[in-house]
Amino acid sequence: MQSQSSSRVVLVPPVHFQFNEETAKDNAFMQRLQVAPEMICKRAMQEFEAYVAALKAHGVETQVFTPPADPINPDAVFPNNWFSTHDGHTLVLYPMKAPSRQSERLPCFIDRLSKEYNYPHLIDLSAHEQNDRYLEGTGVLIFDRPGKKIYACLSERFDAQVCSVLIDELYKSEVRYWKQQQDTVAATSSDAVSAHPLTLVSSSSSAPSKYQLISFKAFDSRHTPIYHTNVMMALGTKWAVVCLESIEEEKEQDNVRQNLKDSGRIVIDITMEQVTEFCGNVLEVRSSVSSQSDSPSSPSSSASISPASAEGYLVAMSSRAFRAFTESQKQQFRDAGVVDFVHVDLDVIETVGGGGARCMLAELF
Numbered sequence: 001m002q003s004q005s006s007s008r009v010v011l012v013p014p015v016h017f018q019f020n021e022e023t024a025k026d027n028a029f030m031q032r033l034q035v036a037p038e039m040i041c042k043r044a045m046q047e048f049e050a051y052v053a054a055l056k057a058h059g060v061e062t063q064v065f066t067p068p069a070d071p072i073n074p075d076a077v078f079p080n081n082w083f084s085t086h087d088g089h090t091l092v093l094y095p096m097k098a099p100s101r102q103s104e105r106l107p108c109f110i111d112r113l114s115k116e117y118n119y120p121h122l123i124d125l126s127a128h129e130q131n132d133r134y135l136e137g138t139g140v141l142i143f144d145r146p147g148k149k150i151y152a153c154l155s156e157r158f159d160a161q162v163c164s165v166l167i168d169e170l171y172k173s174e175v176r177y178w179k180q181q182q183d184t185v186a187a188t189s190s191d192a193v194s195a196h197p198l199t200l201v202s203s204s205s206s207a208p209s210k211y212q213l214i215s216f217k218a219f220d221s222r223h224t225p226i227y228h229t230n231v232m233m234a235l236g237t238k239w240a241v242v243c244l245e246s247i248e249e250e251k252e253q254d255n256v257r258q259n260l261k262d263s264g265r266i267v268i269d270i271t272m273e274q275v276t277e278f279c280g281n282v283l284e285v286r287s288s289v290s291s292q293s294d295s296p297s298s299p300s301s302s303a304s305i306s307p308a309s310a311e312g313y314l315v316a317m318s319s320r321a322f323r324a325f326t327e328s329q330k331q332q333f334r335d336a337g338v339v340d341f342v343h344v345d346l347d348v349i350e351t352v353g354g355g356g357a358r359c360m361l362a363e364l365f
Contacts, residue, residue, distance in 0.1 A: 002087050002145040004237040005313065007288040008061040008364040010113075011052060012104075014044040014077040015067060019352050022098035023075060026156055028224045029231065029276070030354035043348045048077065050344045051360065058314055058342050059287030063364070065112065071103045077349060078359040079104070080230075081137040083113065085365045086170060088177030091119035094137040095128040097157050101136075102129060117364060121176075123169045125162055133159040135166065139228040139359065143211075144235055147263050150211050151256065153218035153229045153247075160215065167211045174208035181205060214259055216252035218243070221272040230358050232275050236284035237313060239336035240265040243275045266336045268329050277324035278346075281356035282317040285342070285363075312339035317357045318346040 018037050024030045033040060055062050067076050075081075075098075082104050084092045091113050096102045105126060113119050125135060135141070140158040142151040150167070152158050182205070218226040226232055232243040240260045247253040260267050270279045315338050322343040325333075330341070343357070350356045 003365065004145050004235065005284040005286050006363040006365050007059075007286040008063065009055070009285060010063045010065055010079055010362040010364060011048070011360055012065050012067060012076045012079045013048050014041065014349065014353075016072045016074050017041045017044040017077060017349070017353065018074045020074045020098070020100060022100050023354070026097075026225075027227050027354040028220055028222065029227075029350075031351050033348070033352055040348060040352055044077070044352070047344065047346050047349050048360070051346065051357070054342050054344050055285070055316065058285075058340060059289040060285050060314070060316075060342070061288040063117075065109050067106065068108070073100060073104045075101055075353060075355075076104050077353065078139070078355045079362040080359055081139045081228075083110075083362060084137050084141075084143075085113070085117075085119055085363065086173065087365060088121060088173045089119050090121045090123060090170070090173045090177075092123045092137075092166065092170075093126050095126050095134045095159075095162060096136055097134040102126070121173055123166070123173065125166060128159065128162050128165075133162050135159050135162040136228065138362075139230050139355075141166075142229050142233050142235055144263060145365075146237075148209050148211050149259060149263075150213050151229060151233060151235075151259075152213065152215045153226050153232070154215055155225050155227050157227055158215075158229075160213075163213060167213065171208060171210045178205065178208050214256060216247050216256060217249060218246040219248060220246065220275065226275075228355075228359075230281055231278070231356075232270075232280040234280055234282045234284075234358060235265070236315065236333075236336065236338070238265055239268060239284075239333055239338070241268045241270055241280055241282060243270045243272060243280060245272060246275065266332050268332045270325075270329070274321075274324050278318055278321045278350055278356040279324050281358040282315050282321060283358040283361050283363075284338075285314050285316050285361070287314065313337050314340050314342050316342045316361065318350060319343045320345070320347060320350060321356065 134157050136157040232246050234241040
């Protein structure tokens with residue numbers, strides 16, 4: 001069974017961070033600050049560095065991909081929109097709506113992911129941009145990896161046809177990987193039986209199944225369509241954050257609620273106001289260490305990794321979101337196995353960029 005969360009994440013520093021006129025057209029979360037651009041970029045970098053340090057201090061393996069001086073990509077700090085990784089060493093490249101975001105798919109980054117991080121199998125959907133069809137990664141797609149479901153709210157950045165192609169290609173990739181594993185098990189079994197005739201070696205791995213799409217329409221408090229699903233929904237291994245009131249169609253809301261209930265997760269229902277505080281933009285991550293005793297301190301932090309972080313699930317979020325969650329909701333996270341919250345101040349990035357803690361992390365599976 002696939003894992004829902006990862007202990008390895010990619011982050012891209014906001015070296016060119018600024019208000020993006022292109023993405024602001026349908027991202028209602030973005031706001032201008034009456035501050036000099038160079039100061040905005042400086043403060044964003046400070047927030048980014050604090051976030052990386054906090055993740056490292058909790059044992060999360062962070063890989064920082066620093067972009068070159070050219071091209072200038074103001075939203076590069078949100079890499080989860082242009083790529084995702086999957087079992088079977090598969091890398092997916094996504095079609096992005098804004099031209100300034102399309103150029104975030106740097107060949108040097110793709111080559112690094114393919115070779116250094118061992119994702120040689122590529123599913124490249126970027127050509128759909130030529131037909132004005134977009135699918136902005138885990139911004140619009142909320143993967144229930146063990147349950148093989150994808151939740152998505154409809155927007156200009158989600159195209160059902162491209163999503164269908166993705167589901168088919170992921171299925172082919174998983175079948176290919178599964179067959180490779182079966183062949184390996186068969187070879188191992190043959191060798192074991194030859195050496196020890198009474199030994200039985202079998203594989204309990206079942207054949208892969210296709211993802212099921214669960215789509216719906218979601219709106220903010222001003223009845224503006226929500227541009228990315230991950231501002232109103234997030235999934236952990238045993239928990240689900242969702243703003244059910246943003247799904248106005250009763251049948252769609254009931255369908256989402258029932259599917260989350262059927263998954264066995266604790267459902268943490270957030271309000272519209274909490275959505276604006278980025279409570280939906282959170283991500284479950286895991287520590288890459290097994291215990292405090294064999295865990296070195298983060299190079300950028302004097303704090304050692306806590307025993308709790310090494311033993312369970314973490315949830316990464318901004319301090320703004322952390323403050324907005326009620327104590328009852330935080331207890332729901334704990335009841336679902338969450339041992340700690342990784343949070344820092346991301347006010348400038350959230351306000352100017354319209355994305356938060358989850359958007360800044362691209363998982364490596």
